[in-house]
Amino acid sequence: MCSKSSGVLTAVIGLAVAGWGQTAGADTLRLLTWGGYAPDDVIEMFEAETGHTVEVTLSNNEEMIAKLRATAGGGFDLAQPSQDRIAGPQEEFGIYKPIDMSKIDQDKFIPSMLSATMANTTVGGEVYGVPHVWGTSGLVLDTANAGMVEDYTDLCSDEVAGKVSYRLKRPTLIGFAFAMGMDPFAAYGDEAAYTEIMEKVEAKLVECKPNVKTYWGGGDELMGLVRSGEVVASMAWDTGGWKLNADNPDISFVAPASGALGWIDTFVLPAKGQADDAAYDWINFVMQPEIAAKITDAAGNFTASKGADEFVDDALKARYQASFPPEAVDNIKWYPPVPAGLEAIEGGVLDRVKAAN
Structure with a gap:
């Protein structure tokens, strides 16, 4: 995922750790996940x-894939890699098993997130994969001084000259492409088309460079x-x-007109998992709005549970709903x-x- 530490943490909750190659009972769910998700x-x-019974091992994307590759999908019954870490590893290593969607309570999910994740994790x-925790990048604005900024390309406007910042990373390239009316994701399968899009984005970012106070590297710096x-x-x-809004109500996260850029951490079934029923029970349990709100409070990010924002801390709920109306x-x-x-x-x-100068 985009905003979490990639440090490797390991914790076990419940019974003693079952090693990667050991067998746990069918009533024991061995969950490989991120901090705050359980x-x-x-x-x-x-x-x-x-x-x-639930046993939790905390990890990150790289570690999850490494563990599942080492055992050909064994040692765990449910894992939570990001959605862009599913199709490729499955095609190459066969470390997951298909999800039986008839066992998923699909009505508990935000429909657009469920359909997007299903599409991005379909192989053969x-x-x-189905979605769980998500987050986005978009615009953080001092609305008293930058209220005219509605999309990424507005960062290049004269009104905010010299008071703009963004990272020189791929989300900036992707965001500017969408704001310029192009769809970089649709060009993923065509290297020449993608190169053409990136050339146009490059020209725009060079043109925009005088507006940039600095290219930020870390969240605390920004x-x-x-x-x-x-x-x-x-x-x-x-x-x-x-977080900034909590200190200054004029500062807020704004979803850009062309769309915020989103990551999703999912639920997947490891290929050699032995407790599928417990895994499906966990998914359906934590996607209940009241339960999902507890995960938001612990992890800091929202989930794909429909209506869960109504049950989180009132202040966070107000910030979320202001940034993300349904559309x-x-x-x-x-x-x-x-x-x-x-x-x-x-x-x-x-x-x-x-x-560039």
């Missing part, structure tokens, strides 16, 4: 309601720039914008898997923008 109180409620006609008033308009993550949620551009070769194209563009 809070203690949620586990206790699930165990009391279902009779299953089978669905391998938050300092915005708090001080040195930057009034930026590309940044939703959670950062909401903005449906307009999120979800990152699909990146084909080989595109990162090299993007890297060249970013290097040239950085070097």
